[in-house]
Amino acid sequence: MSFLTKIFGSRNQRLLKQYQKIVREINALEPKLEALTDEQLKAKTPEFKERISKGETLDAILPEAFAVCREASKRVLKMRHFDVQMMGGMALHFGKIAEMGTGEGKTLMATLPIYLNALSGKGVHVVTVNDYLAQRDAEQMGQLYGWLGLTTGVNLSQLEHDAKQTAYSSDVTYGTNNEFGFDYLRDNMVYEAKDRVQRSLNFAVVDEVDSILIDEARTPLIISGQAENHTELYYKINEVPKLLTLQIGEETPDGKGVVEVPGDYTKDEKSHQVLLTEAGHDKAERILTQMGLLPEGASLYDAANISLVHHLYAALRAHALYFKDQHYVVLNDEIVIVDEFTGRMMTGRRWSDGLHQAVEAKEGVRIQNENQTLASITFQNYFRMYARLSGMTGTADTEAYEFQEIYGLETVVIPPNRPSQRKDRQDQVYKSSEEKYGAMLKDIQDCYERGQPVLVGTTSIENSELLSSILEKAKLPHNVLNAKQHAREAEIIAQAGRPKGITIATNMAGRGTDIVLGGNVAKQVQLIEESATLSDAEKQAQAKQLRDEWQSLHDQVVAAGGLHIVGTERHESRRVDNQLRGRSGRQGDPGSSRFYLSLDDALLRIFAGDRVRAIMDRLKMPEGEPIEAGIVSRSIESAQRKVEARNFDIRKQLLEYDDVANDQRKVIYQQRNELLEAHDMSEMMASLRDGMFHDLVRMYVPDESVEEQWDLKGLQTHLAAEWALDINLTGLLETEQNLTDADILERVVAAAKANYDAKVDLVGKESFAGFERSVMLQSIDSHWREHLAALDHLRQGIHLRGYAQKNPKQEYKREAFELFGQMLDMIKNEVVRIIVTVRIQSREEIEAAEQQLAQSQVENVHYQHADFDANASPEEMLAPNPVATDDSQAYVESGWKVGRNDMCPCGSGKKFKQCHGKLA
């Protein structure tokens, strides 16, 4: 420990020394800047911009820019950045986490790197934990940026599209982590480039970085919704396959060949595909027209009927390829898939591409329109996309390892402007919670009588309410905050430092607002100064009176010992305890803190109870007496470390699995963005189309083959049936003598191209490109959604397989990769098929089809981020996560025994006894 501290300590000190040197440079610039007029100072911004555009780096400009920002702040905000704030600002600029105590002025500190980085014109995102703080900080600090000639925007969740775009195009954008993340996902679901709101992710300053990147990172952001409801259509189309016949091949009497008995469709059991024959196609059109699903004279190949064809094929597959009690069973009015190889029921799993609904229609059970994940991302993967990421908080040090490991963020501990005088007292541990609450009440009452303000931190709302009722009985006036109304609670917490103030708050409540001893007068003074009715003299007099009053209250509180913190329970993580303590002793203020615990507390019960009880028994502690000993505090701390380590594992697991999806998401999103920006799609289409027909032709006419090996008739039929391309290939043999396989390939490719060119000529390049874009985006989106569901199933199921000696994470990666490849093939295939077969009559028609595709394909869209529950009990925290449960089942099911010293089968790289063996 001391050895490590030495290393880290010295690294920290080295950095601080470097920063100090730059601070001296900045300070040396101050006299010259002070002499400038406002106009001259403001002119610095365009000057810096100019220099940057000529190639000067931000690092080189840093000292001057920081000096200018500080000088402007003195004039606009009446605050001069402290030297330690300069140092913190540098840590942020260099992409690190600045740990600075509460009340040290992180908001103001951040303006330095924000100003500097905004000069690049690429945008800076300032990330806060709630909308209230985003708005407050943007308003206050926005005055400074505005004065310096930069724009500020606030990105709130309820903003209209245009307002959002404006917020993002500002030099500095404030907003919450959720909103930034959801905007990113939404931007990758649009159908037109102009609908996107974000710019590229350049520089982010994350406030309360531990809350956002650690606590909230345990659950991903998810956008979900339901596919459009087509229930009626599924039931109706279900009638069509019954009227169509299968085309069968029959052996000729001599056994030498096969003759085909004509029918409406063919099927290929191996690839689970069906195909309408030409006759079948005509027949299906007639049936659909009679049913009123297809307008008179319309064709299934019309652009407007793309989705109808999709449904028809799904129904046909349901009838021709999937059989009850073989591929699925009907159970409780539901279709349950049966695994072909193992015969096991795959409850909860669904076929994709509308097949499941088609089977539901066929069996006459209710068609389920299930919720689908449309897009999802973890905070880890979102924030890692910023070219430069930085953060600030009062409590990062205990999690420095995780920040480094996962985000590559180094933590720099910045010394306080003035050393804290807070006294942190030893924990008191009682045998029962009644005794504990009794002792707490005494402490609070004592403070109240002496006029000292108290902040009581609880771990849950219930706990807050319990305490509130105890204080009520004792007739002690108090406020209760539950982190529900951010703005109102900020007001209350700002006044929590008045004499006799008692405030009960969960640890999330009033975050980001500091507690001034004697109460906060700044706000009241501001109201007076803004008053329209008062004269200047009156304003001054009233403000002075307020300040004097405040000064006397302030002195009173200081004399009483400053703000006292009472902790009702130790939290699962030391960091959160430190957050609570950090509320007191700001800016060199006096203060004190004490945690009250009992053996009934969940953390003690689970981890340290027996040990502490034994100590208490040995010491023969009488009832009502607390134990207050270093050995107890150490037991508790080690319990906290255990929970912290476990939470780290959960986050890491989530990330490791999300990394696979993340790489794929990047590919898909990049494709999408290229499509959105492309004006001309013909080249891309040509390459897709040529590849497709190349493969198709080679199935019938192998490379470098001779006429005897060709199946021109087969090829011709296939082209006509599946691609609506009528090419007289068999005729060619008669008219052309030295026909080679390459010639045939060329003919087919040329015919497909001619078909394409004719369509483009008919409706114009631009209209057709718009249609192509919509077709591709639609295809990518729907396949990607289904792929996400498939990955989900895969992840849940991978542990259940008998995978003896295989690493589930590796298996997951391998299969996910395979699925992804298949998905890309399906997209290509679908897109080419639609573009080649679509029949177009007019430009209006194609534009209408484009619109139809671009319109939302989903309804009931939800945005979810399961809120991190900082108040979850250790029991909840320790409920084995799903992945862990699956692991332990997996080796039981396969009868595979793991030795305690073997590697854990979950792939963590740890020994079994230190990983899931421990949990079991």
Ligand code: ADP
């Ligand atoms: P933190 O976020 O670090 O807890 P805040 O940003 O809320 O702290 O700032 C705490 C208080 O200190 C605010 O009222 C702010 O106006 C004030 N403050 C910060 N820096 C300075 C400074 N350099 N000079 C004067 N007051 C400052």
